[in-house]
Amino acid sequence: MSDLPEEFRRIARHFRPLAAPEALDLLDDAALLTPPPGRDLVLTADAMVAGVHFLPDDPPDLVARKLLRVNLSDLAAKGATPLGYLTTVSAPHGTEDAWFAAFAAGLAEDQRQFGIALLGGDTTATPGPLTLSLTCLGHVAHGGMVRRVGARPGDGVWVTGTIGDAALGLRALQGDLPDPDGHLADRYHLPQPRLGLVRPDLVAACLDVSDGLIQDLGHLCRAAGIGAEIEAARLPLSDAARRAGPDWLETCLTGGDDYELLMAVHPVAEPAIPSALPGIRLTRIGAFGGATIRVLDAAGIAMKLQRGGWSHF
C-alpha cells in the first residue's frame, strides 16, 4: 500500500480493524447489509463539534465513545437493538496519527461493550475544529418501536439513573465546581446508553435526556398535547450532585448531556418499572397531565426556571 495516499493508509491502519463483515474491509465506499428478517430498522444520526459538544482537549477515546453512545442512547430510547454504525471524521490538518489511534481504540472498546461494528464512513481534513458525525442503525420488532408521542394524562414520568451529573461535570471541567473523585466529569465524558429497558408493553413514550430534563419533558408533552407536573425533591441526584448543593438544582433540571431515559409509563405498567433494568435506578418524578409543565419545589410551590434547556444554535 506504499503507493496509497496517507488518507487510505490511515483508514486501513485504524478503521479497518473496526469493520463489520458487512463493511467489506472498508474497500468499497459502501456497506452491504442483509436486514434482520421481520424486523424494522431504526436509524439515527448526530454530529459533534470540538468546542461545542466536547472540550477540545478531551481524550480522543472518550470523544469517540461519546459520539457512539449519544447515538446508542437514541436507539435505547426507541427500544431498538444496535446493529452497526457509519461515521465521518473531519479532522484538523496535521492531526497526528496517535490521535486517530486513540479515537479508534475508543470505538473498539465500545464496539466490544455493545456488540456492534463499523459499517463505513469517511475521513476528511478541515481547517476548522474536529467535527464528527455518526449514523447508527438498530432494529426492533415490526411495529414495536416506542416513540416520543404516546404519553397520556395520568402516566407516570420516570427517569433512569441520576439527572444533572453531566451538566455539573462540564462546569467542573471548566473549574466552576469541585469534583474530587471525577464522578461528574466521567458522567459528562461517557454517557451510559440505557439499552434493553424500553419495550412497548412497558413504556408509552420515551426519549433520552440530551437537551436537559425540562426541555426534553417539553418534547414528550408537546408530542402528546398535554402538560406534566414533576417534583424537584424526587429528582434522582448522585451523591456528587447532592454535595454540590441546592444552588445547582436548576442546572440539574435544565442542563444537557445526561443521556438518561425519560419515559411516560401507564399506571398499569408502573409496578414493573423499578426492576426492569437490573442495576439501574428507575425513579418516578411526577405525572403527565394538565396543560403546562410545572416543577414543584420541596414546599410544593411551582419553581420559575431561568431557561428551559439547551439549543446548539
Add this chain to the structure above:
Amino acid sequence: MSDLPEEFRRIARHFRPLAAPEALDLLDDAALLTPPPGRDLVLTADAMVAGVHFLPDDPPDLVARKLLRVNLSDLAAKGATPLGYLTTVSAPHGTEDAWFAAFAAGLAEDQRQFGIALLGGDTTATPGPLTLSLTCLGHVAHGGMVRRVGARPGDGVWVTGTIGDAALGLRALQGDLPDPDGHLADRYHLPQPRLGLVRPDLVAACLDVSDGLIQDLGHLCRAAGIGAEIEAARLPLSDAARRAGPDWLETCLTGGDDYELLMAVHPVAEPAIPSALPGIRLTRIGAFGGATIRVLDAAGIAMKLQRGGWSHF
C-alpha cells in the same frame, strides 16, 4: 412552537418538508424503516467541508445537491436503488435562515429528481467552516451488489460521460482557465450520479471517479491484483475540455470530483455497454491486465504522471 429554541424551529421550517414518512416528521430523533423484503441494503457516507470539498461561496442549493449526489454516485457504482438519507449540518454561528432555506431547496430539488426523501439527521453550530455529512441508503437484489473487486485480465476499462471536467471546473472557478459557457463549473458543482446502469450481469467491478481517474483505476486494479493499460487518446473529453488543450490532459487524468463510473467489463458483456444507459456516453478507454497501470499517449508511449490523484489529507 414559539417556546422552542431556534434549532428546532429551523428544523421544522426547512427540513420537515423534506422528510420521508419513515422520518416521523423528524420528531423522534430516529427514522423507522421497514426494509424492502428480499433486498440487501447498501449504506454509504461522505463528509464535505467548505474550503476543502467545495468553495465557501458556492451556492447553498448546489452544495446540498453535491452532498447528496456524491453519495448517490456511490450507490450508482454498486448498482443500488436509492432509498433515503440522513444528513448532519454543522453551520457557522450566525448562519442566516436564508442559507438554510436555499440548502433545503437544493435537497428538495434532488429528492424529486431521484425519488428519495430525508430520513433524519442533526443540525449543530460550529466555530469553524460549514461541515456536512450525509449517509445514504439504497437497496439491491440479495447477492446482486457490484463491488470494486472483480476485474480480470482482458476485461475492458469503461467510463461513463466525460472525464476531467470537474477538475477543470474547479480551476476555472479559481480563475486559472476560461469557462465561457460555465460548463466546467457546472460539472464541478453538480455531479450526475449514473444510476440505473450497473448490473452484475454487465459489470464485473465498478467505482465512481471521485479521487481522479488514475487513482480510482488503481483502486480497481489493487482489489483485483492486476494492472491496466489505458490510452489517453480514448479519454472521453467534453468540448470544453478539448478547448482547454493538451496542457490540461494530465489534470483530466488525475483530477477528482467527476463522479463518473469506472467499470471493468468482461468481453462477453462489452457489446451491451454502449447502449446500456440511454443518453449517456459510454467509452472503452483500455483493458485490464499486466502488473502495473500504464497510460499510453497518442504515440503509444507510456506517460509519466506527476501525481496519481487526490487525497484529502
